[in-house]
Amino acid sequence: MKDKMNYIANTMVSDLYEIFYIEELVDEDKTLYHLHDFYEIHITLSGNGLFYLDGTMHELSAGTVLLIHSGDLHRIVAQKSSYFERMYIFVTPEFIENSSTKHTNLKNCFQPIGNVKSKILKTSIVELIDHLKHFMKPPNLKNYGEDLLYEQALVNFLLYLNKLVLNKESEITRDVSPQNELMDRVIKYVNNNLKEDLSLYAVASHFYISKYHLSHKFKEVTDITFHNYVLKKRLFYAKQLLRKHNNANLIYSDCGFKSYSYFLKAFKKEFGITPKEFMNLTKKGNKMYFNKHH
Numbered sequence: 674m675k676d677k678m679n680y681i682a683n684t685m686v687s688d689l690y691e692i693f694y695i696e697e698l699v700d701e702d703k704t705l706y707h708l709h710d711f712y713e714i715h716i717t718l719s720g721n722g723l724f725y726l727d728g729t730m731h732e733l734s735a736g737t738v739l740l741i742h743s744g745d746l747h748r749i750v751a752q753k754s755s756y757f758e759r760m761y762i763f764v765t766p767e768f769i770e771n772s773s774t775k776h777t778n779l780k781n782c783f784q785p786i787g788n789v790k791s792k793i794l795k796t797s798i799v800e801l802i803d804h805l806k807h808f809m810k811p812p813n814l815k816n817y818g819e820d821l822l823y824e825q826a827l828v829n830f831l832l833y834l835n836k837l838v839l840n841k842e843s844e845i846t847r848d849v850s851p852q853n854e855l856m857d858r859v860i861k862y863v864n865n866n867l868k869e870d871l872s873l874y875a876v877a878s879h880f881y882i883s884k885y886h887l888s889h890k891f892k893e894v895t896d897i898t899f900h901n902y903v904l905k906k907r908l909f910y911a912k913q914l915l916r917k918h919n920n921a922n923l924i925y926s927d928c929g930f931k932s933y934s935y936f937l938k939a940f941k942k943e944f945g946i947t948p949k950e951f952m953n954l955t956k957k958g959n960k961m962y963f964n965k966h967h
Contacts, residue, residue, distance in 0.1 A: 689768035690827065692808045693761040699752035706748045706897050708909045711765045712783055713747075714834070715739040716801060720757035723750040726791055728860040728895055729853070733759075736798040740834065742783055742790035744909055750896060760805060762827070772828045779831045782838040788861055794834070794843045804830045855880065856894040859887070863903055867910050867929050871903045903929075908943045911936070916955055921948040 699722065706725070715724070715738070722733040727745040731737075732753075741747055743766070766780065773779045782792070807826035812819045837843040859880060863871055876899075877884040891899040907928045914924035922933065930936040940948050 687768070687824070690762065690764040692763075692827075694809060695759050695761065696757075699749055699757060701751060704749045706746055706901065706905060708746050708905060709741070709743055709763065710912060711743055711763055712769070713739070713741040714762040714764070715741060715749075716760045716762070716805065718758040718760060718798070718802065718805070720755075720759075721753035722757055722759075723753060724748070725750050725896055726793075727789075728857055730896075731793060736796050736801060738794040738796060738801070738834065738837075740782055740792040740794065740838075742785065745791045746897075746902065746905060747791075748896075760808065762808075762830075764827075764831075769831065772831065777832070777835075779828070779835060782831070782835045792838065792844055794837050796837055796843050800833075804833055853894050855882075856891055859891065860895075860902075863906060867903075867907050868927050869929065871929060873899055904939060905943070908940055911940060911948070912944075912951065915948055915952055919952055921952075 717733040717735055717737045719735050724731045724733050724739065724747070726739065726741065726747045730750065731739075733739075739747075769779045769783075783790075786792075804826070807823065812823040814820055859876065862876065862879065869875075873884040873888055877887040880887070888899055891897075891902070895902065907930065911924060911928045911930075914927060915921065918924050921937070925933050925936040928936070930939075937947065940951075944951065946954070
């Protein structure tokens with residue numbers, strides 16, 4: 674059995690993207706529910722896993738590609754095979770925009786379709802490996818031009834993904850079973866009403882069900898508590914408003930927080946920095962600040 678490998682494959686190349694190659698076992702206690710300010714491309718190279726994405730569970734197998742939109746809650750839930758080889762690519766909207774032209778918009782593959790933002794693709798593992806072989810080891814920055822070749826390979830891969838999305842046969846429809854349809858409506862309601870009262874009682878009343886049924890069913894379907902889901906969505910929305918208004922006092926209530934002190938405490942616990950520190954980082958430019966939860 675081959676040794677497990679796990680490394681960042683583009684160390685010091687760019688602060689606009691990161692590439693991780695992973696073979697280590699999934700530690701279910703350390704894979705947390707989280708959201709990003711940037712896009713994630715999750716690629717399964719071999720083995721099987723279970724992945725939570727924006728309210729639904731998905732089986733992963735070789736050739737599965739998840740295009741995860743910024744703001745969609747996700748988590749790798751479990752490893753279903755003894756060996757599970759995967760790659761994560763994290764890329765900022767700025768990098769994709771700068772790599773696009775007026776004729777070729779590389780952000781098209783991340784464009785929402787109705788209320789659905791993220792996409793699930795199934796493609797040839799041979800084609801995937803052919804594109805990803807360039808990222809199987811970090812580039813040698815001492816070799817002139819290797820960083821540019823590495824970055825060009827990433828642009829070529831983004832182009833390949835866009836062509837897959839245009840070819841709708843590659844996209845897997847995210848079916849919602851009848852028993853989960855109500856929770857799908859609850860999630861959409863939460864996402865569209867973050868400023869409003871989203872207490873368990875208020876939301877249960879809106880859907881004419883008991884708060885106990887909502888609490889139990891939401892956890893059963895999503896594997897996350899209703900309270901934690903609402904909190905994470907509100908905190909992510911807070912980051913968006915902080916970028917726009919640069920004033921925590923001004924935006925905390927617009928995210929549904931009744932108390933400024935509770936907002937500050939929750940923000941620091943979730944992101945590891947205060948709103949003020951986040952705003953200072955944002956002023957320094959659109960850099961990627963990645964905390965590993967995978």
